[in-house]
Amino acid sequence: MPVTVARPRELRGEIIAPGDKSVSHRAIMLNALSHTGTARITNFSPGADCTSTVEIFRALGVDIARESGRDGMGDSLTVRGVGLNGLQEPADVLDAGNSGTTTRLTSGILAGRNIVTILTGDDSLKSRPMGRVVDPLRKMGAEITGRAGGTLAPLVFYGGSLKGTSYQMPVASAQLKSCLLLAGLRADGVTSITQPAESRDHTERMFSAMGVKLAKNGLELTLEPSDLETVDIEIPGDISSAAFWMIAGICHPNAELLVRNVGINPTRAGIITLLQQMGADLKLVDQREVAGEPVADVLVKSSQLKGVELSGDIVPLLIDEIPVIAVAAALAEGTTTIRDAAELRVKESDRISASVSWMKGAGIDVTATDDGMVVIGGGSIGGGQFQSYDDHRLAMSLGIAGLVSDEPITILDPDVAGISYPGFWKTVERFGGLVG
Ligand code: S3P
Numbered sequence: 001m002p003v004t005v006a007r008p009r010e011l012r013g014e015i016i017a018p019g020d021k022s023v024s025h026r027a028i029m030l031n032a033l034s035h036t037g038t039a040r041i042t043n044f045s046p047g048a049d050c051t052s053t054v055e056i057f058r059a060l061g062v063d064i065a066r067e068s069g070r071d072g073m074g075d076s077l078t079v080r081g082v083g084l085n086g087l088q089e090p091a092d093v094l095d096a097g098n099s100g101t102t103t104r105l106t107s108g109i110l111a112g113r114n115i116v117t118i119l120t121g122d123d124s125l126k127s128r129p130m131g132r133v134v135d136p137l138r139k140m141g142a143e144i145t146g147r148a149g150g151t152l153a154p155l156v157f158y159g160g161s162l163k164g165t166s167y168q169m170p171v172a173s174a175q176l177k178s179c180l181l182l183a184g185l186r187a188d189g190v191t192s193i194t195q196p197a198e199s200r201d202h203t204e205r206m207f208s209a210m211g212v213k214l215a216k217n218g219l220e221l222t223l224e225p226s227d228l229e230t231v232d233i234e235i236p237g238d239i240s241s242a243a244f245w246m247i248a249g250i251c252h253p254n255a256e257l258l259v260r261n262v263g264i265n266p267t268r269a270g271i272i273t274l275l276q277q278m279g280a281d282l283k284l285v286d287q288r289e290v291a292g293e294p295v296a297d298v299l300v301k302s303s304q305l306k307g308v309e310l311s312g313d314i315v316p317l318l319i320d321e322i323p324v325i326a327v328a329a330a331l332a333e334g335t336t337t338i339r340d341a342a343e344l345r346v347k348e349s350d351r352i353s354a355s356v357s358w359m360k361g362a363g364i365d366v367t368a369t370d371d372g373m374v375v376i377g378g379g380s381i382g383g384g385q386f387q388s389y390d391d392h393r394l395a396m397s398l399g400i401a402g403l404v405s406d407e408p409i410t411i412l413d414p415d416v417a418g419i420s421y422p423g424f425w426k427t428v429e430r431f432g433g434l435v436g
Pocket of ligand 1: 101
């Protein structure tokens with residue numbers, strides 16, 4: 001059912017960011033492969049994507065128990081590791097739903113096992129590029145087929161024995177990097193990977209905590225085959241979910257929001273650097289460390305932003321936040337130019353086309369480019385009825401646009417927010433923004 005969001009008179013209060021999606025996927029997968037016991041994972045992401053990972057590893061024979069969380073905290077899970085060679089052949093096709101992270105990381109785990117597995121997902125997932133993981137896995141010796149020559153899911157993994165490789169990544173993708181690191185755990189020989197730019201490093205951090213022999217030299221990672229030791233993990237809050245509230249608090253004319261428990265790992269925190277560059281009143285409060293990841297509370301207040309150039313190495317550090325950054329850019333004084341973000345075209349939707357389409361409909365001066373967009377800010381955001389093209393981050397960006405715009409915004413397909421943040425619309429309602 002559609003929802004309509006209008007700007008409340010004020011936006012004040014506290015929000016607890018839900019558990020990080022990227023860290024949650026990895027906490028399940030890596031502990032499933034560990035050989036020393038049972039891990040406890042707390043504040044697990046409530047989104048459907050991470051449930052896809054849980055279900056896939058259960059289907060592969062891993063014992064995972066899940067308990068609902070209380071008081072705004074995410075669920076708690078226990079995962080009993082089966083060791084690097086302990087996964088069982090599943091009785092059916094493995095369904096990753098909408099989750100690119102599940103698909104690409106699990107591909108690195110399934111490659112080169114002596115079991116046959118088929119990995120698929122929803123229509124969006126089946127249109128996303130998989131050649132980027134299949135090509136290097138084949139180079140390592142994996143036998144994989146799939147639609148369109150193995151470039152699209154469903155993908156079929158037949159086994160084969162893996163050998164270490166030296167690979168220059170064509171894109172700064174944490175999913176590709178993590179896929180190859182996971183494959184390298186069981187390969188014969190060393191795997192070395194060179195990244196074109198830094199991307200989120202949660203796999204590397206968790207590997208270090210689990211005793212994996214991984215060395216980092218600038219953008220090069222060198223991995224020796226290693227066993228994993230079980231670790232308990234408290235998942236930090238998801239900065240990609242928190243970003244919606246940071247931008248709402250900054251762009252609303254009468255606002256002060258404290259977003260609590262936000263993971264500020266430097267490979268994820270590009271949004272904080274960018275908003276400060278744009279002139280936002282944003283402070284990090286109570287910086288601390290949770291399970292090897294830096295965490296803080298983020299305090300934001302109404303601010304007049306200025307346009308910026310967003311390009312280069314910062315792009316992978318805020319890639320998922322660009323649809324909501326576009327909302328901030330529309331209200332900033334001057335021009336915001338986003339470049340080097342062609343990856344947006346192959347996310348859950350083509351996020352350049354989808355963002356530009358609703359923004360034009362809301363009267364914003366915006367032009368799509370091959371690898372980004374140019375937003376002439378300083379105007380207002382008009383109202384209208386828009387669709388998110390089944391993309392959770394588009395749906396929530398539209399919700400935030402409604403909270404800060406002059407006229408109400410109707411989101412035709414809001415439920416897709418549940419992919420990463422099922423509590424999102426409830427929070428919009430709590431702030432008085434839900435009018436229909
Ligand atoms: C993710 C990596 C990013 C990001 C995605 C989650 C991860 O994708 O967009 O939402 O958990 O590794 P790419 O690595 O493909 O850029």
